[in-house]
Amino acid sequence: MIRTPLRPLARILQARVRGENPDAIERENLRLRHEAMRDAGRRRAEGRLLLTAVTFLAVFLVIGARMGLLAASSPAVPQSVLAEGVQGGRADILDRNGRVLATNLATNALYAEMRYMVDPVRAARELGRIFPDIDAERLERQLSDPNRSFLWVRAHLSPEQEQQVHEIGEPGLLFGQRHMRLYPNGRLAAHVLGGAAFGEQGVRAAEIIGTAGIEHYFDTRLRDPERLEEPLRLSLDLxxxxxxxxxxxxxxxxxxxxxxxxxxxxxxxxxxxxxxxxxxxDPNSRPAPPTQGEPxxxxxxxxxxxxxxxxxxxxxxxxxxxxxxxxxxxxxxxxxxxxxxxxxxxxxxxxxxxxxxxxxxxxxxxxxxxxxxxxxxxxxxxxxxxxxxxxxxxxxxxxxxxxxxxxxxxxxxxxxxxxxxxxxxxxxxxxxxxxxxxxxxxxxxxxxxxxxxxxxxxxxxxxxxxxxxxxxxxxxxxxxxxxxxxxxxxxxxxxxxxxxxxxxxxxxxxxxxxxxxxxxxxxxxxxxxxxxxxxxxxxxxxxxxxxxxxxxxxxxxxxxxxxxxxxxxxxxxxxxxxxxxxxxxxxxxxxxxxxx
Missing domain, CATH: 3.40.710.10 (DD-peptidase/beta-lactamase superfamily)
Structure with a gap:
């Protein structure tokens, strides 16, 4: 960069010949230099502001798009309770003529995140009313426990129960998607089918694991992600x-x-x-194995x-x-x-x-x-x-x-x-x-x-x-x-x-x-x-x-x-x-x- 001298010799000599003050030349050159520096600084600031504006615009566009997708889909899942790699799928079981013996039913689980709880006492009381088998007093202690951050309340809900929980209006009560095993024929072929239960559970899904009968014998085959659409066909005639x-x-x-x-x-x-x-x-509510007496x-x-x-x-x-x-x-x-x-x-x-x-x-x-x-x-x-x-x-x-x-x-x-x-x-x-x-x-x-x-x-x-x-x-x-x-x-x-x-x-x-x-x-x-x-x-x-x-x-x-x-x-x-x-x-x- 070439800098212009504030007191150029030629101009100083000419100014003295004409009887002018040589200091005025220095002040003028100094003013021009400051103006040039100010113009350069302004251009740099304007460039930075433009870059910042473009960056903020891009970020807001991404956030807006994400919010739109979330608004059109299921509620956000808290990251603190996600289970990575949980496979919730399971193939259907059919009789010899294609009649359904076992299938999956989409439902929700109910859990509580304590950091979002507003009134745990009321929530426990209302849940006890919806689910009579729940110990409301014990649930109240669990929801109010300062050392607890998460609690599974219910493995699966009926649509009516889900609506009743919604009506409680407690932000700390949340729902997690999952599938449960359904046996539409009840007791029919119960000992052949055996039964299934939840294995590893996350909010987005829960493993369905065979516990007895055909469900247990072919557990790996029924859970194979590549064969979920391929039902297992039995010899039974319903x-x-x-x-x-x-x-x-x-x-x-x-x-x-x-x-x-x-x-x-x-x-x-x-x-x-x-x-x-x-x-x-009934394999839909398989009893616990006996712990005493004759099997x-x-x-x-x-x-x-x-x-x-x-x-x-x-x-x-x-x-x-x-x-x-x-x-x-x-x-x-x-x-x-x-x-x-x-x-x-x-x-x-x-x-x-x-x-x-x-x-x-x-x-x-x-x-x-x-x-x-x-x-x-x-x-x-x-x-x-x-x-x-x-x-x-x-x-x-x-x-x-x-x-x-x-x-x-x-x-x-x-x-x-x-x-x-x-x-x-x-x-x-x-x-x-x-x-x-x-x-x-x-x-x-x-x-x-x-x-x-x-x-x-x-x-x-x-x-x-x-x-x-x-x-x-x-x-x-x-x-x-x-x-x-x-x-x-x-x-x-x-x-x-x-x-x-x-x-x-x-x-x-x-x-x-x-x-x-x-x-x-x-x-x-x-x-x-x-x-x-x-x-x-x-x-x-x-x-x-x-x-x-x-x-x-x-x-x-x-x-x-x-x-x-x-x-x-x-x-x-x-x-x-x-x-x-x-x-x-x-x-x-x-x-x-x-x-x-």
């Missing part, structure tokens, strides 16, 4: 489930049973079409998969099927049934005196313990155990329920000859109704091993061949004979060919031995028996029929009528048209011809 539940509940009340369970299974796919356990619960007494206990029982004479079908498949006997082979059959200090007796001998078919029809034990002796312990293992009776069922994973069949490690005989007619081996359904499916579907599943399948299972087609045909003809001539006569359903086997097992006493007047009654049925499609297992805990002069507890009087009523109602739902008596007889004659 109308069939409703029928089974209604009839079973009515039967349980009529027969004064302590509990009951029923499983209906497709014999070719292993799909569980219906699974009911009573007593039950089986809790409504949370799933008798279909957790209940391992000595199921009695329904096991005779497995024994007869093995004996037939071995080739050592035929349906008409005569077996010595004179009794009692003694083994050391133990005796095996029949319910009635059936004479000295019975054919294998009549052993099934009459349900002879001695005859079945004789067949088991021919098979031997090792072959019997191997056969039961092939049917899946000695391992967990594999059905997709969290409770089933931890449930194991119960039997003695010492598989003696005595155990072989007692297991043959249903004592000494405790197994679950769902495993019995899978075993019966394997026996009547042509002999293919079936694994039970709660997921809808695209076609039949291709399992191991456990018995031959011929043996399978012989077994289903025998099961039909049990209904027509034997202990399951109450299972005759007009229009449908039903086959089945009864089982009445004395109930074990926890103190040792067995109760004299308490039984587990089971009816294992197949329909239609000429061309099996479904197996139905009905098991009742301590039933008693009291219409006669003496109480009757056997399965023929208890579980069989309940099973028959289920079949009568559910068969049409499964697309099975009733047949005339002549048509049923013709179908069974064709089956007999095929067996021969």
């Amino acid at each position: 109308p069939a489930q409703a029928v089974v539940q209604d009839v079973l509940a009515a039967g349980m009340r009529t027969l004064n049973a302590k509990g009951a369970t029923a499983v209906m299974m497709d014999v070719h796919t292993g799909e569980v079409m219906a699974m009911v356990s009573l007593p039950d619960f 089986a007494d809790s409504p949370l206990f799933n008798r279909a998969v957790q209940g391992y029982y000595e199921l009695g004479s329904v096991m005779k079908t497995l024994t007869v099927a093995q004996a037939l498949d071995s080739g050592e006997v035929q349906p008409e082979t005569v077996i010595d049934i004179r009794g009692p059959l003694r083994w050391g200090r133990f005796s095996i007796r029949d319910f009635r005196n059936y004479g000295n001998e019975l054919s294998v078919t009549r052993i099934m029809v009459k349900s002879s313990n001695i005859g079945t034990a004789r067949l088991a002796q021919r098979m031997g312990a090792e072959r019997q155990r191997a056969f039961l293992e092939k049917l899946g009776m000695l391992a967990p069922s594999g059905v997709e329920l969290a409770e089933a994973v931890r449930a194991h069949p119960q039997f003695s490690d010492n598989w003696s000859e005595l155990a072989t005989m007692t297991i043959s007619y249903g004592h000494g081996l405790s197994t679950s109704p769902v495993q019995l359904a899978a075993a019966y499916s394997s026996l009547v579907n042509g002999g293919t091993r079936i694994t039970p599943t709660l997921l809808r399948q695209s076609g039949p299972q291709r399992g191991e061949q456990v018995i031959s087609q011929l043996t399978s045909d012989q077994v289903r003809v025998m099961l039909r004979a049990v209904v027509e001539e034997g202990t399951a006569s109450f299972a005759r359903v007009p229009g449908y060919a039903v086959g089945g086997k009864t089982g009445t097992a004395d109930k074990p006493d926890p103190r040792g031995g067995y109760y004299e007047d308490r039984v587990i009654a089971t009816f294992a049925s197949v329909f239609p028996s000429n061309d099996p499609r479904f197996v139905l297992i009905v098991t009742m805990d301590e039933p008693v029929e009291t219409t006669g002069s003496e109480p009757r507890r056997t399965a023929g009087w208890t579980a069989v009528p309940v099973g028959a009523e289920i079949i009568r109602r559910v068969a049409p739902l499964m697309g099975m048209s009733p047949l005339s008596a002549t048509e049923i007889e013709t179908a069974m004659q064709n089956s007999l011809s095929a067996v021969r």
